[in-house]
Amino acid sequence: MNNDRINGIFNKYQGQAGSLIRVMMEIQEEEHWLSREILVKISEKLEVPLSRVLRIATYYKSFSVTPKGRHEIQICTGTACHIRGAQSVLDTVQDLIGIKPGETDLDQKFSLETVNCQGSCTCGPMIKIDQVTQSRLSSAQIADLLKKYD
Amino acid sequence: MSEIILQIDGKEVTASEGMTVLEAAQQAGITIPTLCHHEKLDPYGGCRFCTVEAEVRGWTNFVAACLYPVANNLVVKTRSEKLNRIRKMILELLLAHAPDAFDLQDLAKEYGAKKDRFEKEASFCIHCGLCVRYCAEVKKKNAITFVDKGKTREISFIPEIASKECWSCKECFPLCPTEALQAAYVLVQALAFPSLESTPAE
Amino acid sequence: MTRINSAAELEELRQGILSKKDPDKPSIAICAGLSCLGLGNGTIISAFKEEINKQSLESKIDIVTTGCHGFCEKGPIVVINPEEICYLEVKPEDVPEIISQTVIEKKVIDRLVYTDPNSGEKATHMAEIPFYKNQMRVLLGNNSKINPKCIDDYLMIGGYSALAKALFEMSPVQVLEEVKIANLRGRGGGGFPAGRKWETTRNAPNEEKYVIVNAHEGEPGAYMDRALFQANPHSVLEGLIIGAYAIGSHQGFIYTRHDTPELRKNLDIALAQAEEYGLLGENILGSGFNFKVEVHFDVGIFVSGESSALMRSIEGKAPEPKPKYIRTSVNGIWDRPSNLNNVETWANVPQIISKGSEWYNSIGTDRSKGTKLISLSGHVCNSTIVEVPMGTSLKEIVYDFGGGIPNGKRLKAIHLGGPMGGTIPESLIDNPLDFDVLAKLGASMGAGDILVMDEGTCLVELARYFIDFLSGESCGKCVPCREGIRQMQNILTNMTKGKGREGDIELMEELAEVMGAAALCSLGRSVQNPLLSMLRYFRDEFEAHVKEKRCPAHSCKEAAIEGV
Ligand SMILES: Cc1cc2nc3c(=O)[nH]c(=O)nc-3n(C[C@H](O)[C@H](O)[C@H](O)COP(=O)(O)O)c2cc1C
Numbered sequence: 001m002n003n004d005r006i007n008g009i010f011n012k013y014q015g016q017a018g019s020l021i022r023v024m025m026e027i028q029e030e031e032h033w034l035s036r037e038i039l040v041k042i043s044e045k046l047e048v049p050l051s052r053v054l055r056i057a058t059y060y061k062s063f064s065v066t067p068k069g070r071h072e073i074q075i076c077t078g079t080a081c082h083i084r085g086a087q088s089v090l091d092t093v094q095d096l097i098g099i100k101p102g103e104t105d106l107d108q109k110f111s112l113e114t115v116n117c118q119g120s121c122t123c124g125p126m127i128k129i130d131q132v133t134q135s136r137l138s139s140a141q142i143a144d145l146l147k148k149y150d
Numbered sequence: 151m152s153e154i155i156l157q158i159d160g161k162e163v164t165a166s167e168g169m170t171v172l173e174a175a176q177q178a179g180i181t182i183p184t185l186c187h188h189e190k191l192d193p194y195g196g197c198r199f200c201t202v203e204a205e206v207r208g209w210t211n212f213v214a215a216c217l218y219p220v221a222n223n224l225v226v227k228t229r230s231e232k233l234n235r236i237r238k239m240i241l242e243l244l245l246a247h248a249p250d251a252f253d254l255q256d257l258a259k260e261y262g263a264k265k266d267r268f269e270k271e272a273s274f275c276i277h278c279g280l281c282v283r284y285c286a287e288v289k290k291k292n293a294i295t296f297v298d299k300g301k302t303r304e305i306s307f308i309p310e311i312a313s314k315e316c317w318s319c320k321e322c323f324p325l326c327p328t329e330a331l332q333a334a335y336v337l338v339q340a341l342a343f344p345s346l347e348s349t350p351a352e
Numbered sequence: 353m354t355r356i357n358s359a360a361e362l363e364e365l366r367q368g369i370l371s372k373k374d375p376d377k378p379s380i381a382i383c384a385g386l387s388c389l390g391l392g393n394g395t396i397i398s399a400f401k402e403e404i405n406k407q408s409l410e411s412k413i414d415i416v417t418t419g420c421h422g423f424c425e426k427g428p429i430v431v432i433n434p435e436e437i438c439y440l441e442v443k444p445e446d447v448p449e450i451i452s453q454t455v456i457e458k459k460v461i462d463r464l465v466y467t468d469p470n471s472g473e474k475a476t477h478m479a480e481i482p483f484y485k486n487q488m489r490v491l492l493g494n495n496s497k498i499n500p501k502c503i504d505d506y507l508m509i510g511g512y513s514a515l516a517k518a519l520f521e522m523s524p525v526q527v528l529e530e531v532k533i534a535n536l537r538g539r540g541g542g543g544f545p546a547g548r549k550w551e552t553t554r555n556a557p558n559e560e561k562y563v564i565v566n567a568h569e570g571e572p573g574a575y576m577d578r579a580l581f582q583a584n585p586h587s588v589l590e591g592l593i594i595g596a597y598a599i600g601s602h603q604g605f606i607y608t609r610h611d612t613p614e615l616r617k618n619l620d621i622a623l624a625q626a627e628e629y630g631l632l633g634e635n636i637l638g639s640g641f642n643f644k645v646e647v648h649f650d651v652g653i654f655v656s657g658e659s660s661a662l663m664r665s666i667e668g669k670a671p672e673p674k675p676k677y678i679r680t681s682v683n684g685i686w687d688r689p690s691n692l693n694n695v696e697t698w699a700n701v702p703q704i705i706s707k708g709s710e711w712y713n714s715i716g717t718d719r720s721k722g723t724k725l726i727s728l729s730g731h732v733c734n735s736t737i738v739e740v741p742m743g744t745s746l747k748e749i750v751y752d753f754g755g756g757i758p759n760g761k762r763l764k765a766i767h768l769g770g771p772m773g774g775t776i777p778e779s780l781i782d783n784p785l786d787f788d789v790l791a792k793l794g795a796s797m798g799a800g801d802i803l804v805m806d807e808g809t810c811l812v813e814l815a816r817y818f819i820d821f822l823s824g825e826s827c828g829k830c831v832p833c834r835e836g837i838r839q840m841q842n843i844l845t846n847m848t849k850g851k852g853r854e855g856d857i858e859l860m861e862e863l864a865e866v867m868g869a870a871a872l873c874s875l876g877r878s879v880q881n882p883l884l885s886m887l888r889y890f891r892d893e894f895e896a897h898v899k900e901k902r903c904p905a906h907s908c909k910e911a912a913i914e915g916v
Pocket residue numbers: 537538539540541542543544546566567568569570571654655656657658659660692693694695697873874875
């Protein structure tokens with residue numbers, strides 16, 4: 001955990017209950033997940049009940065209360081990508097890495113999630129790995145691509 | 151507080167500003183059925199069982215009586231065929247979770263709701279939120295909360311707080327309308343297996 | 353940057369920017385919209401930089417990365433100015449040639465320009481390509497001319513002159529009246545008259561009032577708000593400030609998605625630059641009007657685009673909707689009057705103020721005025737954003753702009769408005785784009801997203817898809833919505849697997865009635881609309897799944913379903 005960065009975030013928003021979501025977002029971006037320890041700390045620093053922190057942590061799709069893998073795979077299941085075969089992309093990836101959306105593999109190499117429309121419908125079916133957009137890949141191309149990560 | 155005159159089921163009712171339709175009806179001796187409402191708690195509007203027809207300036211809206219504010223010249227109907235259909239369906243949807251809850255069974259008889267219209271769902275919770283709201287509003291402990299959203303929304307105790315507060319309180323248990331004392335069950339789970347709820351080892 | 357203290361100083365600055373600009377200096381505008389990014393424009397941008405470096409042309413040629421040009425299907429798109437030569441599907445290998453041939457020698461490279469697929473005719477300039485020529489690009493037209501990270505570019509094309517006009521030549525009430533007479537209707541889905549909403553907030557008793565941009569854009573398949581906001585953030589900001597002036601608000605909020613880094617960056621820069629120029633903050637342009645803006649983020653749930661949920665999210669709470677009995681225009685953020693409009697709605701405001709309501713009223717139909725951004729996706733040749741006048745026929749949109757259906761297939765239906773919208777069969781696509789006409793057909797304008805479906809699309813499957821989506825995107829507070837969606841999902845999933853039961857369709861109709869009347873917020877009250885529209889036009893398809901265990905579109909592949 002990068003304590004300096006986290007403390008920096010806390011110092012910026014100390015005691016501002018209204019910034020709860022912002023703080024959680026910044027920490028999630030920094031750490032890629034929100035540990036129990038962090039959630040408790042957020043509740044103390046921003047002076048909001050832990051129940052509300054937990055509730056928000058589980059409410060939004062982008063927050064994760066379990067650790068993420070080194071590489072984040074996001075598959076768009078927006079309408080346009082759905083119509084263009086997002087399901088088969090998802091099936092391919094699931095078969096290749098053996099986890100379902102919302103999960104992280106045992107080696108903590110990949111995390112898989114489905115995301116809503118990313119605004120790149122032209123590229124559909126779209127898959128993003130570590131925030132890099134890949135468009136219209138075949139199953140074989142996906143397999144080759146995933147081999148490049150470790 | 152200014153006085154407000156409205157009509158409920160054809161009867162002229164006097165209420166004061168800031169009251170809800172439910173309160174005005176109760177005052178006038180008219181029953182509007184509710185599920186998630188509780189006198190000690192803020193109105194919630196989750197079960198929608200108290201839905202009534204409210205006519206304002208010629209427009210009929212379906213509104214929750216427990217939340218809808220009274221207004222002059224408001225015309226409220228608490229019974230109609232469509233309202234019966236709505237309440238029957240709400241009961242049937244909830245019976246899929248808690249088929250043996252007494253409150254639901256009584257109402258089911260009244261509205262002709264069938265227990266097996268939908269397949270039995272795994273969770274007993276009907277999300278009335280009584281336990282969550284009681285703990286937050288009356289006890290001010292926030293030891294239990296809703297987690298997740300949509301279809302997977304559930305209630306969950308927070309072990310950090312529950313382990314300190316709950317054993318000596320347990321006041322939310324009898325509020326649970328389901329036969330399963332859902333709150334008690336979830337509490338035991340949370341405290342017996344805190345590891346499930348908290349951070350996995352790093 | 354120095355503060356601008358009056359309308360005259362703003363004009364002076366504008367003239368200064370224009371005079372410094374050499375109109376003949378070549379510049380290369382590269383689209384950095386979300387689709388072009390996905391299609392690999394990053395390598396194009398670096399290829400241009402490298403080549404210019406290699407030939408030591410840094411001082412002679414400008415590179416501008418712009419927002420979305422539309423026509424995403426043909427991306428990455430590169431426009432060479434000042435000639436406005438438009439190259440499509442550019443690859444890194446083409447770059448040296450573009451520099452030496454087009455930029456320096458002023459010769460057009462034939463293979464990179466647009467070729468009409470039918471006539472084989474070529475079009476060199478953006479304005480000649482039929483795709484652009486036939487649009488009415490009031491809001492998008494400037495996208496290829498400006499760098500969204502540079503406020504001077506926006507000023508150069510006349511930016512913030514509408515704000516100056518509002519602040520110095522009009523009273524707040526006059527601004528409000530102008531927007532009312534223009535009949536501007538909300539672009540976020542409801543089509544509610546913006547002027548009337550503004551008036552409610554203006555007249556609400558509380559002194560502290562808020563104005564908000566809804567840039568949540570949660571409908572899957574809608575991407576025009578992000579494209580517009582990212583490409584031209586100042587146009588939205590200018591509209592917001594004008595609106596705040598009319599309403600009497602001194603605090604604005606922008607609510608947008610966290611997962612679009614380019615947009616976030618452009619937005620941060622735009623706000624900082626506007627503040628430095630004194631277009632935000634205290635005493636704007638020396639007028640005495642104060643206005644600040646804060647950015648808030650949605651971190652991933654559809655329901656937070658709903659007005660009351662959005663406002664609770666800004667308060668830092670879980671975005672659970674509040675019932676509409678007390679309107680957010682009167683009782684919004686922290687119970688203060690709060691006026692919420694969509695990105696596109698706000699972007700229309702500067703146009704109305706500078707060109708007048710009469711001009712605005714000359715575009716569109718009787719009761720739907722102005723232009724509308726449409727994002728086209730699905731089984732269509734061009735997945736694209738287009739801007740067309742209201743009243744354009746749906747057919748034109750699908751065929752003339754969308755380029756029709758690929759792979760020689762037949763159009764089956766189009767779906768508008770995502771998970772709260774409706775489906776219209778092919779036989780009705782002569783109808784115009786119009787709030788009220790679409791509503792009568794059982795569809796809705798929604799955000800302006802049109803999903804095109806060919807004959808191989810199964811509507812039972814699409815209905816299941818939308819309900820699936822919603823099952824994780826509603827808040828789950830009220831029974832009709834949470835449990836109704838759960839049961840509809842069960843039923844529709846069974847149908848697509850050949851396990852539909854007699855009576856299932858009727859049961860879903862019963863559920864739809866209850867959800868539509870009794871759910872707490874408009875999410876639960878509208879999610880059955882797609883299903884109802886599909887049952888209205890394609891009931892036989894649902895019946896085939898239930899009674900004959902057959903999928904007429906040959907799409908449901910489960911063993912129990914017969915493909916025939
Ligand atoms: C579930 C739900 C989601 C919504 N999502 C959006 C959205 O993403 N963007 C938007 O502008 N409006 C959205 N709306 C509509 C807003 O509640 C609101 O009506 C709109 O932003 C008002 O702006 P307008 O009048 O300019 O259209 C949504 C409504 C609902 C019920």
